[in-house]
Amino acid sequence: MKTYGKTQVLSSSIKRLSLLGLAAIMLMGTLGCSKTAPGDSAALQQQTAKETAAAQTILQVNGSTSVEKLMTMLSDRYTAKNPGVSLQIQAPGSSAGIKAVHDGNAQIGMSSRELKGDELTWGLKETVIAYDGIAVVVHPSNPVKDLTTEQVNAIFSGKITNWKEFGGADQEILLVIREAGSGTRDAFEEIVKLFEEKDGKKVSTIAEDRAIIADSTNAITQNVSGKESAIGYVSLGSLNTSSTIPLKLNGVECTADNIKNKSYAISRPFLLLTQGTPSAEVQPVLDYILSADGQALVTEEKFIPVQ
Amino acid sequence: MKLKKYMTLGVEKFFWLCAILSLLALLLILGFLLKEGLPPLFSIGFKSFLLGQRWKPLEETFGIFPMIVATVTATAGAILLGGFIGLFTALFLAEVASPKAARLIRPLIQLLAGIPSVVFGFFGLVLIVPWIANRFGGPGNSLLATILILSVMILPTLASISETALRAVPQEYREGSLALGASPMETLFKVTLPAAKNGIIAAFVLGIGRAVGETMAVVLVCGNRPQIPQSLLDPIRPMTSTIAMEMSYSSGLHQEALFAIGVILLIFIVALNLSVNYILRGNKDL
Numbered sequence: 001m002k003t004y005g006k007t008q009v010l011s012s013s014i015k016r017l018s019l020l021g022l023a024a025i026m027l028m029g030t031l032g033c034s035k036t037a038p039g040d041s042a043a044l045q046q047q048t049a050k051e052t053a054a055a056q057t058i059l060q061v062n063g064s065t066s067v068e069k070l071m072t073m074l075s076d077r078y079t080a081k082n083p084g085v086s087l088q089i090q091a092p093g094s095s096a097g098i099k100a101v102h103d104g105n106a107q108i109g110m111s112s113r114e115l116k117g118d119e120l121t122w123g124l125k126e127t128v129i130a131y132d133g134i135a136v137v138v139h140p141s142n143p144v145k146d147l148t149t150e151q152v153n154a155i156f157s158g159k160i161t162n163w164k165e166f167g168g169a170d171q172e173i174l175l176v177i178r179e180a181g182s183g184t185r186d187a188f189e190e191i192v193k194l195f196e197e198k199d200g201k202k203v204s205t206i207a208e209d210r211a212i213i214a215d216s217t218n219a220i221t222q223n224v225s226g227k228e229s230a231i232g233y234v235s236l237g238s239l240n241t242s243s244t245i246p247l248k249l250n251g252v253e254c255t256a257d258n259i260k261n262k263s264y265a266i267s268r269p270f271l272l273l274t275q276g277t278p279s280a281e282v283q284p285v286l287d288y289i290l291s292a293d294g295q296a297l298v299t300e301e302k303f304i305p306v307q
Numbered sequence: 308m309k310l311k312k313y314m315t316l317g318v319e320k321f322f323w324l325c326a327i328l329s330l331l332a333l334l335l336i337l338g339f340l341l342k343e344g345l346p347p348l349f350s351i352g353f354k355s356f357l358l359g360q361r362w363k364p365l366e367e368t369f370g371i372f373p374m375i376v377a378t379v380t381a382t383a384g385a386i387l388l389g390g391f392i393g394l395f396t397a398l399f400l401a402e403v404a405s406p407k408a409a410r411l412i413r414p415l416i417q418l419l420a421g422i423p424s425v426v427f428g429f430f431g432l433v434l435i436v437p438w439i440a441n442r443f444g445g446p447g448n449s450l451l452a453t454i455l456i457l458s459v460m461i462l463p464t465l466a467s468i469s470e471t472a473l474r475a476v477p478q479e480y481r482e483g484s485l486a487l488g489a490s491p492m493e494t495l496f497k498v499t500l501p502a503a504k505n506g507i508i509a510a511f512v513l514g515i516g517r518a519v520g521e522t523m524a525v526v527l528v529c530g531n532r533p534q535i536p537q538s539l540l541d542p543i544r545p546m547t548s549t550i551a552m553e554m555s556y557s558s559g560l561h562q563e564a565l566f567a568i569g570v571i572l573l574i575f576i577v578a579l580n581l582s583v584n585y586i587l588r589g590n591k592d593l
Contacts, residue, residue: 212448215552
C-alpha cells in the first residue's frame with residue numbers, strides 16, 4: 001500500500017509537469033506562428049532561391065539503375081568544380097531513360113545496354129563512358145571452372161539441370177537470379193539469349209521455377225557462397241572473389257582487360273545519350289567524364305574505363 | 308483556478324487532435340491503396356488475379372495464388388512454432404520462474420523484439436539457409452527457413468503480451484483452485500490459462516499480424532520463387548516480398564498489380580482483426 005501511495009504522488013506530479021510542458025509547447029507554437037508570418041526572413045529566403053536558380057543550369061539525367069551509382073559520383077565531382085551546374089539524376093531503368101531523352105524530358109539518358117529496335121532510329125547520340133562485365137559465379141568448391149555461352153544458356157534455361165554434365169559433382173544445379181526488371185538481369189538475358197519473342201513481347205526463358213530470386217547483387221553473392229550447387233551472375237564491379245569464383249567463359253577469364261578487348265562474351269557498355277549533338281551545357285559534362293580525372297573514378301568504382 | 312481549467316481544456320483538445328491525426332493517416336493510406344490497387348484488380352480480373360498460378364509481370368500475367376499460399380503457410384508455421392514456444396515462455400515467466408529469474412530473462416526476450424528485421428534476415432541468410440541446405444538438401448532458401456526466422460521474430464510479442472495476460476489473472480483464482488486440492492499444474496492449465504484466454508488470443512493475433520506483414524527478413528531467406536511449395540524445403544514468395552522486390556523497377560500495370568497485392572494484404576489484416584473481435588465478443592463472460 002505504501003508503494004501504491006508513492007506511485008500516485010509520482011503520477012500526479014508527472015501529470016502536472018506534462019500539463020505545463022504541453023501548455024508551453026502550445027504557447028510557443030502560437031508565438032512562433034505570429035512571428036514568422038509577416039516577417040521578412042521568408043521573403044529574403046525566397047529572393048536568394050530565385051537568384052541561385054537564375055545562375056544555375058539544371059540538367060536532367062534519367063535512366064539505368066546500374067549506371068546511376070557511377071553517374072552520381074561523377075556528377076558530385078563535376079559540380080564541385082562547376083558550381084553553376086547541377087545534375088538531377090533519376091533512375092527508372094535504361095528503357096525509360098532512353099525514352100525520356102527522346103521525348104525531351106531529360107537532357108542526358110543513361111543506359112546499361114546497347115540501343116535496340118526503334119531506339120536506333122531516334123537519332124540519339126551515344127557516348128560510351130565505361131564498360132561493365134557480368135561474371136558468372138559459382139561456389140568455390142565447384143570443380144567446374146569453364147563454360148561456353150551455350151552451356152550457360154542451357155543451365156539458366158533449365159535444359160541442363162545437373163553439374164555432372166559438365167564434369168562436376170552429381171548435384172542438381174541451383175540457379176540464383178535477379179528479379180524481373182533488374183538491369184543486370186536484362187543485360188544477362190540479352191547477351192546469353194535467354195529470351196524469346198512471344199506475341200511481339202520479349203519473354204524471359206530463364207527457368208524461374210528452378211531458381212532462387214535475390215533482390216540485390218550482394219544477396220546473389222551471399223546465396224552462391226552458401227551453396228555448393230549454386231550458379232549466379234553479378235556485375236564485375238560487385239564481384240567478390242573470396243566467397244565466389246567467376247567462371248571462364250569460352251575459355252576467357254572475366255577480367256577488365258578481356259572485357260575491354262571484347263574477348264569476354266558477357267559485357268555491356270554504360271552509355272550516355274543525347275538527342276542529336278550534345279548542347280553547350282551537356283558537352284562539358286561528357287568531356288569531364290571522358291577526361292583522365294573522370295575515367296580514374298570509373299576505374300576506382302571497378303568498372304572498365306574507355307580511354 | 309481558471310487557468311487550470313483552460314489548460315485542461317487545451318490539453319483535451321490537443322489529445323483530440325492527435326487522435327484525429329492518426330485516424331487521418333489511416334484514412335489517407337487506405338484511400339491511396341484502394342485508389343491505386345482496386346482498378347487493376349478489376350482490369351486483371353479477381354479470379355485470374357487471386358487464383359492465377361503464374362506471376363510473369365513482364366508478360367503481363369499476374370496470378371498471386373502461390374503468394375497467398377506462401378503467406379498463409381509461412382504465417383501458420385510461424386504461429387504454430389513461435390506460438391508454442393512463446394506461450395510456454397510466458398507461462399514460465401508468469402507462473403513458474405522465481406521473480407529473480409523472471410527479472411533476468413524478461414528483458415532479454417524483449418531485447419529480441421528490438422533487433423531490426425533486416426538483421427534477422429541476414430542472420431537467416433548466412434546461418435540458417437546454408438544449414439538447411441546442408442542438413443536437409445534443397446536450396447535452403449525455403450518455407451522452413453522463413454518459418455524459423457518468423458517464429459523467432461514473433462516470439463517476444465507473443466511472450467510478453469501472454470505474460471501480461473497471465474499476470475492479470477486475480478491471485479484468488481489460483482488460491483481457490485489450490486485450496487480445492489488441485490495441483491499447481493492443474494491450476495495452471497485448467498484455471499489460470501483459461502482465465503487469461505482473451506489476452507493470449509490478442510497476443511496470437513498481433514503475432515500473426517507481424518508475421519503476415521514482415522518483409523525485410525523474409526525477402527532474404529524465402530527464395531522468392533513464385534510457386535506453390537510442395538514441401539517445407541521449397542522456396543516460397545510471400546506477398547510482401549513481391550512488393551518490396553519489384554516496386555523499384557515496376558511501371559504501368561505491373562506497378563498497379565503490386566498495389567493490388569497491397570489491397571489483398573490489407574483485406575487479410577482487416578479480416579484477422581474482425582475475426583478476433585468476434586471471438587473476443589463471444590467470450591465476454593470470461
